[in-house]
Amino acid sequence: xxxxxxxxxxxxVILLAFLAASAPWPVLADDGGTLLSQAKQAFGQLPxxxxxxxxxxxxxxxxxGKILFYETRISVDGTVSCARCHPMGLYAADxxxxxxxxxxxxxxxxxxxxxxxxxxMSAHWIGxxxxxxxxxxxxxxxxxxxxxxxxxxxxxxLKEIKGYPALFQKAFPGQKEPVxxxxxxxxxxxxxxxxxTPSPFDGYLKGNKTGLxxxxxxxxxxxxxxxxxxxxxGPYLGGQMYQKFGIIEPYWKYTKSxxxxxxxxxxxxxxxxxxxxxxxILRNVGRTAPYFHDxxxxxxxxxxxxxxxxxxxxxxxxxxxxDILSFLRALTGSIPEKDLExxxxxxxx
Amino acid sequence: xxxxxxxxxxxxVILLAFLAASAPWPVLADDGGTLLSQAKQAFGQLPxxxxxxxxxxxxxxxxxGKILFYETRISVDGTVSCARCHPMGLYAADxxxxxxxxxxxxxxxxxxxxxxxxxxMSAHWIGxxxxxxxxxxxxxxxxxxxxxxxxxxxxxxLKEIKGYPALFQKAFPGQKEPVxxxxxxxxxxxxxxxxxTPSPFDGYLKGNKTGLxxxxxxxxxxxxxxxxxxxxxGPYLGGQMYQKFGIIEPYWKYTKSxxxxxxxxxxxxxxxxxxxxxxxILRNVGRTAPYFHDxxxxxxxxxxxxxxxxxxxxxxxxxxxxDILSFLRALTGSIPEKDLExxxxxxxx
Numbered sequence: 001x002x003x004x005x006x007x008x009x010x011x012x013v014i015l016l017a018f019l020a021a022s023a024p025w026p027v028l029a030d031d032g033g034t035l036l037s038q039a040k041q042a043f044g045q046l047p048x049x050x051x052x053x054x055x056x057x058x059x060x061x062x063x064x065g066k067i068l069f070y071e072t073r074i075s076v077d078g079t080v081s082c083a084r085c086h087p088m089g090l091y092a093a094d095x096x097x098x099x100x101x102x103x104x105x106x107x108x109x110x111x112x113x114x115x116x117x118x119x120x121m122s123a124h125w126i127g128x129x130x131x132x133x134x135x136x137x138x139x140x141x142x143x144x145x146x147x148x149x150x151x152x153x154x155x156x157x158l159k160e161i162k163g164y165p166a167l168f169q170k171a172f173p174g175q176k177e178p179v180x181x182x183x184x185x186x187x188x189x190x191x192x193x194x195x196x197t198p199s200p201f202d203g204y205l206k207g208n209k210t211g212l213x214x215x216x217x218x219x220x221x222x223x224x225x226x227x228x229x230x231x232x233x234g235p236y237l238g239g240q241m242y243q244k245f246g247i248i249e250p251y252w253k254y255t256k257s258x259x260x261x262x263x264x265x266x267x268x269x270x271x272x273x274x275x276x277x278x279x280x281i282l283r284n285v286g287r288t289a290p291y292f293h294d295x296x297x298x299x300x301x302x303x304x305x306x307x308x309x310x311x312x313x314x315x316x317x318x319x320x321x322x323d324i325l326s327f328l329r330a331l332t333g334s335i336p337e338k339d340l341e342x343x344x345x346x347x348x349x
Numbered sequence: 350x351x352x353x354x355x356x357x358x359x360x361x362v363i364l365l366a367f368l369a370a371s372a373p374w375p376v377l378a379d380d381g382g383t384l385l386s387q388a389k390q391a392f393g394q395l396p397x398x399x400x401x402x403x404x405x406x407x408x409x410x411x412x413x414g415k416i417l418f419y420e421t422r423i424s425v426d427g428t429v430s431c432a433r434c435h436p437m438g439l440y441a442a443d444x445x446x447x448x449x450x451x452x453x454x455x456x457x458x459x460x461x462x463x464x465x466x467x468x469x470m471s472a473h474w475i476g477x478x479x480x481x482x483x484x485x486x487x488x489x490x491x492x493x494x495x496x497x498x499x500x501x502x503x504x505x506x507l508k509e510i511k512g513y514p515a516l517f518q519k520a521f522p523g524q525k526e527p528v529x530x531x532x533x534x535x536x537x538x539x540x541x542x543x544x545x546t547p548s549p550f551d552g553y554l555k556g557n558k559t560g561l562x563x564x565x566x567x568x569x570x571x572x573x574x575x576x577x578x579x580x581x582x583g584p585y586l587g588g589q590m591y592q593k594f595g596i597i598e599p600y601w602k603y604t605k606s607x608x609x610x611x612x613x614x615x616x617x618x619x620x621x622x623x624x625x626x627x628x629x630i631l632r633n634v635g636r637t638a639p640y641f642h643d644x645x646x647x648x649x650x651x652x653x654x655x656x657x658x659x660x661x662x663x664x665x666x667x668x669x670x671x672d673i674l675s676f677l678r679a680l681t682g683s684i685p686e687k688d689l690e691x692x693x694x695x696x697x698x
Contacts, residue, residue, distance in 0.1 A: 070438045077453070078445045079433070089419045089694040096427045104426070104453040289697050299698060340691045344684070345438045348638050349648060 035221055039205060042224060046202050046235045050118040050193045055133055057190045060171040065191025067167065067343045068184060074140070074157040076147035077102045082139070082188065085111040088340055091287040091332075092195070097295030105144035109261070110295035115335065116283045118193045120239030125277050125293040126264045127242060133189035137181050151181035158184065163346025197283060197333025204330075212330055219327025222320050227312045237282035237331065244276050245293070248313045251275070254306045255296040263293070286329040300325055384570055388554060391573060395551050395584045399467040399542045404482055406539045409520040414540025416516065416692045417533060423489070423506040425496035426451045431488070431537065434460040437689055440636040440681075441544070446644030454493035458610070459644035464684065465632045467542045469588030474626050474642040475613045476591060482538035486530050500530035507533065512695025546632060546682025553679075561679055568676025571669050576661045586631035586680065593625050594642070597662045600624065603655040604645040612642070635678040649674055 049057055072081040085099040085107075086092040092113040099111040109125045114132070123129035129138060139145040140154040148154040158164050159179050168178035171187055201220075203211030212220065223229055232238040242264055245251045252260055264273040277293050290296070291303035304324050308316040316324070398406055421430040434448040434456075435441040441462040448460040458474045463481070472478035478487060488494040489503040497503040507513050508528050517527035520536055550569075552560030561569065572578055581587040591613055594600045601609055613622040626642050639645070640652035653673050657665040665673070 067438075070436065072436070072439075073444050077449060078443070079449050079453075084428070084433075087419065087421070088691045089416075090421075091693075094427070095422050095697060100426060100428050104428075287696055335693070337690075340693075342437045342689045342691060344440075344689075347636055348444060 033209075035217060036204065036207070036209060038224060039220060042229045042233050043201075043205060043237065044235050045205060046196060046198055049196060050116070052118070052131070052133075052189065052193060054131075055186050055189050055193070057193050058171070061187045061190035062194055063343075064167045064171040065187035065189070066339075067345055068188055069191060070342060071161075071345060073161060073345075073348065074146065074148070074154055075102050076149075080146050082114075082136070085145075086114045088335060091115060091284045091335070093288040095289065097290055099144075101142070101144040102147035105147070107144045109293045110290065112280060113284055113288050114192055115195045115197050115333070116236050116281055117239075118189065118195070119234075119236045120278065120281065121241070122278060125280075126267050127278050128267045131189065132192045133185040136188035136192075137185035140181055140184065154181055154184070155179055160348075161346050162349055167346065194336070195339060197335055199283065199333035200330045201327075202333075213326070215323055215326040216330045217327075219323035219325065219330075222316075222323050223327055226308060226314055226316065226320070226324075228307065228324070231279040231311075232282050238279040239281040241279050242273070242276050243279050243311075244274075246275055246310045249310045251292070251306070251310050254309060255292055255294070257292075257294050257296040259294075261293055282328060283331050284333060286325075286332050300328065304328070382558075384566060385553065385556070385558060387573060388569060391578045391582050392550075392554060392586065393584050394554060395545060395547055398545060399465070401467070401480070401482075401538070401542060403480075404535050404538050404542070406542050407520070410536045410539035411543055412692075413516045413520040414536035414538070415688075416694055417537055418540060419691060420510075420694060422510060422694075422697065423495065423497070423503055424451050425498075429495050431463075431485070434494075435463045437684060440464060440633045440684070442637040444638065446639055448493075450491070450493040451496035454496070456493045458642045459639065461629060462633055462637050463541055464544045464546050464682070465585050465630055466588075467538065467544070468583075468585045469627065469630065470590070471627060474629075475616050476627050477616045480538065481541045482534040485537035485541075486534035489530055489533065503530055503533070504528055509697075510695050511698055516695065543685070544688060546684055548632065548682035549679045550676075551682075562675070564672055564675040565679045566676075568672035568674065568679075571665075571672050572676055575657060575663055575665065575669070575673075577656065577673070580628040580660075581631050587628040588630040590628050591622075591625050592628050592660075593623075595624050595659045598659045600641070600655070600659050603658060604641055604643070606641075606643050606645040608643075610642055631677060632680050633682055635674075635681050649677065653677070 051057065055061075069082045069086075072078055072084075075081070080102045085094045085101070087094060092115045094111050097110060099107040101107060112125070117123065118132045121127070123132055123135035129135040137151075140148050140151060146154065148157070158168075165179055168183055168187075169175075172178040172183050175183075200211055200216070223232075229237075231241060231243050234240050245263065246253075251257070260275075262274050264276040264278075265271070267273070285291075286300060289300065290298045291300065297303045297306065301321055304321050305316055308314040308321075400406065404410075418431045418435075421427055421433075424430070429451045434443045434450070436443060441464045443460050446459060448456040450456060461474070466472065467481045470476070472481055472484035478484040486500075489497050489500060495503065497506070507517075514528055517532055517536075518524075521527040521532050524532075549560055549565070572581075578586075580590060580592050583589050594612065600606070609624075611623050613625040613627075614620070616622070634640075635649060638649065639647045640649065646652045646655065650670055653670050654665055657663040657670075
């Protein structure tokens with residue numbers, strides 16, 4: 001069955017393809033309302049939190065999840081917490097090409113920010129995690145992340161830390177043995193579902209026409225008219241589909257990739273999934289360098305130009321790229337103050 | 350020249366040795382005022398911040414220092430910040446026997462908390478860092494910490510990150526080239542000099558006789574009468590002298606040390622400095638397991654008993670150790686709320 005959301009996305013893609021083909025391009029940004037109404041159609045409104053039927057957000061789960069986010073004592077070498085690869089001060093990405101986990105093991109791909117990440121159809125670049133909850137759970141035993149030998153071993157580490165049993169009990173009332181990897185995942189997922197970052201662009205989308213500057217508006221228009229919004233659609237500007245990286249030309253012709261990543265093919269073994277990745281969300285993209293699945297591109301300018309070249313067959317001009325950069329920087333949001341507070345972790349004894 | 354502070358400490362040691370020798374022991378804690386007056390004499394009052402003539406605390410330096418505290422992009426592998434070994438949620442220690450730095454290199458000794466650390470006569474277990482500022486600076490090129498090849502290389506990394514030059518200019522006004530390793534150290538030092546954690550014990554020291562429970566008072570009395578306060582004196586309960594670890598018996602007879610550490614001898618090459626370490630401060634000690642310079646002891650109970658045995662020739666009873674533990678837990682302080690906020694770091698471009 002195809003969901004209403006998916007239908008909406010498909011309609012957006014058609015609309016934007018139509019705009020890209022038909023509109024006189026480039027057009028000066030207008031304040032008459034056309035740009036705003038097209039943007040509303042393409043992106044919609046940012047919700048306050050990202051809900052999930054399977055994991056309803058409760059204050060107790062969020063509080064526990066936030067504590068667990070900083071917990072290093074449950075990793076195999078005692079140095080890895082979620083915050084290691086997703087430090088809030090760097091917009092919940094780590095600035096590395098590829099994250100470095102326990103015992104300095106290198107992850108296969110660049111760590112995406114977890115801000116707004118719960119909105120996506122799946123987690124990780126190749127969609128090999130079903131949800132933020134699934135990602136959190138699998139991180140526990142992921143060889144280059146927490147590196148625990150089994151979920152049971154991770155659960156035992158949690159149980160050994162004084163204070164966790166009571167916190168899990170509170171977050172998962174009525175359960176006899178609440179300290180489980182599944183509940184670890186649910187608590188972290190609930191926390192992540194609150195990590196939504198409203199930005200100047202959202203003021204504009206709500207109808208405040210002066211919420212964006214002229215260059216930001218030109219960038220928005222170019223972003224839509226060049227076809228970027230065909231994939232980077234919806235309130236998070238992406239995260240809703242898979243797409244080949246290099247539709248027109250191989251991506252590695254322009255990136256400084258050290259090797260060629262077969263992308264989603266690794267998961268499905270379908271030939272058509274070669275070099276296919278999840279379309280990343282673009283919120284806070286101005287703060288989460290380096291770029292692409294392999295972090296091979298340091299500057300957002302280059303990333304935007306490369307995307308035009310290999311996805312849209314467009315050699316974007318300096319002005320066009322700079323306008324798009326202005327717009328993308330207007331997607332830098334505010335991290336809610338409460339999410340910038342470090343919780344005190346339970347004592348070890 | 351001997352400082353007034355040093356004279357004060359020596360007087361305390363004499364007083365406490367006298368108490369330990371003369372008082373009927375154990376004596377029930379009293380509320381008549383004797384215990385409080387002895388405690389005031391031994392420990393004094395906790396200041397609000399830890400001042401330094403060489404590095405006056407300014408809001409701009411503190412703000413910059415707090416940002417730099419979370420900065421990973423200036424380490425050789427991009428994974429090490431000050432916060433890695435001193436996470437606030439774990440009372441600014443990392444829970445490891447020995448901290449693990451860049452490329453998973455193991456530090457020679459256990460990472461002490463940086464809360465209240467600026468109060469000490471020197472930094473690091475063997476006093477091979479003159480101050481918190483010196484520690485911060487040397488960490489930049491420390492092979493197992495940030496691991497940068499030179500101060501210049503670290504300064505260049507700082508200069509490359511957009512936003513730092515302006516922040517350094519603000520914190521060090523009038524300097525032509527403020528982005529230096531020395532100013533990095535001063536900013537971090539200024540931040541650390543604000544990290545003072547008042548605890549229930551300080552309420553008691555201010556005259557609130559009900560600020561400690563009966564068992565905490567018994568613990569305080571035992572702590573002083575057994576002779577612990579001979580070395581763990583002053584407002585931070587330590588940090589003011591070097592002392593041999595194992596006055597009565599070698600420490601490694603009781604700890605689970607993997608190897609024997611020659612301590613300050615490594616620095617001075619004086620035979621008399623063999624197995625000599627800086628007396629650690631005890632504030633928040635209940636939250637900074639594992640214990641000793643090599644993190645060889647997991648439980649505070651064991652650490653207290655071992656200290657009695659090898660330093661004071663005392664086989665402390667279960668009740669005595671438990672009373673001391675009660676007292677030590679009353680040294681767990683509040684981390685100021687502002688120090689539990691994560692600052693947003695400057696963008697990389």
